[in-house]
Amino acid sequence: MAQPAGPPAAGADPDLHSALEQLAGAGRLLVALDFDGVLAPIVEHAADARPLPEAAAAVLELAGLPGTTTAFISGRALASLRLVAAPDERTLLIGSHGGEVFTGPDSPPLTLDAAQARALAEATAAVERVVAAHPGTILEAKPAGVVLHTRTAADEVAAAATAQARALLQEIDGVHLSDGKRVLETSVISADKGRGVELLRAFTGADAVLFAGDDVTDENAFAVLRGQDVGIKVGPGDTGARYRVDSPQAFAAVLAELARLRAAAVRR
Numbered sequence: 001m002a003q004p005a006g007p008p009a010a011g012a013d014p015d016l017h018s019a020l021e022q023l024a025g026a027g028r029l030l031v032a033l034d035f036d037g038v039l040a041p042i043v044e045h046a047a048d049a050r051p052l053p054e055a056a057a058a059v060l061e062l063a064g065l066p067g068t069t070t071a072f073i074s075g076r077a078l079a080s081l082r083l084v085a086a087p088d089e090r091t092l093l094i095g096s097h098g099g100e101v102f103t104g105p106d107s108p109p110l111t112l113d114a115a116q117a118r119a120l121a122e123a124t125a126a127v128e129r130v131v132a133a134h135p136g137t138i139l140e141a142k143p144a145g146v147v148l149h150t151r152t153a154a155d156e157v158a159a160a161a162t163a164q165a166r167a168l169l170q171e172i173d174g175v176h177l178s179d180g181k182r183v184l185e186t187s188v189i190s191a192d193k194g195r196g197v198e199l200l201r202a203f204t205g206a207d208a209v210l211f212a213g214d215d216v217t218d219e220n221a222f223a224v225l226r227g228q229d230v231g232i233k234v235g236p237g238d239t240g241a242r243y244r245v246d247s248p249q250a251f252a253a254v255l256a257e258l259a260r261l262r263a264a265a266v267r268r
């Protein structure tokens with residue numbers, strides 16, 4: 001069977017521990033994490049996703065260390081991310097795949113111009129039509145996009161729904177499409193997680209960044225990593241990340257290890 005391109009699983013990767021040791025010694029460290037499929041296992045209904053306790057504890061510990069900033073960079077709308085991730089107040093947030101930014105109470109809300117608002121209304125109407133005709137599919141609304149979820153539909157229904165939605169949405173001016181894990185995502189703004197990482201790098205003055213992600217849109221973030229930054233792909237699939245772990249559970253252990261190493265490094 002063909003193997004996906006990219007790095008080996010963590011257990012077989014002798015470099016990950018030493019990369020974490022080096023990262024832990026950075027002057028200012030940014031720990032930027034994708035949510036679904038990384039901090040939280042994938043579940044049937046988006047509203048039910050929750051971070052693994054070990055991962056949540058490691059994020060909290062990192063957030064409390066000097067010179068260390070934690071951030072979540074998610075495809076979710078900020079409101080949805082806050083509900084499921086329950087971030088502590090020090091954790092910076094980027095939602096809508098980079099379209100929504102929260103770096104403090106003064107962060108401006110996302111606004112759409114008239115053309116974008118029109119495109120979103122048309123895209124929403126198209127996905128509503130598809131969901132009405134395909135049992136088990138679900139619509140998720142976001143401030144700058146709309147998502148067709150097919151995880152709770154039979155495979156053949158999911159395929160038909162995705163094909164119909166793609167055909168309808170491609171006809172709407174100003175709508176960008178991307179495929180995710182049993183989702184077809186649309187956005188009416190131009191944003192990506194790579195720009196999210198760069199924004200947070202500049203905002204925090206980070207000397208080094210850890211980014212972990214599991215899905216296609218996370219590749220934009222892996223692509224902007226450099227120097228002693230560490231990119232970790234969680235789960236299978238092609239990736240530009242240098243390191244890979246098998247699951248959110250394995251990633252929680254990596255995060256706990258980074259928290260231990262960072263705590264030791266900043267107390268030296």
Ligand SMILES: O=P(O)(O)OC[C@H]1O[C@H](O[C@H]2O[C@H](CO)[C@@H](O)[C@H](O)[C@H]2O)[C@H](O)[C@@H](O)[C@@H]1O
Nearest residue numbers: 035036042043044046074075076151181182183
């Ligand atoms: O960037 P992320 O934080 O990974 O968010 C990506 C999308 O995650 C959510 O959908 C995915 O997770 C759901 C819950 O586990 C799952 O049911 C769905 O099949 C996955 O695609 C979220 O609903 C989307 O809005 C995010 O863009």
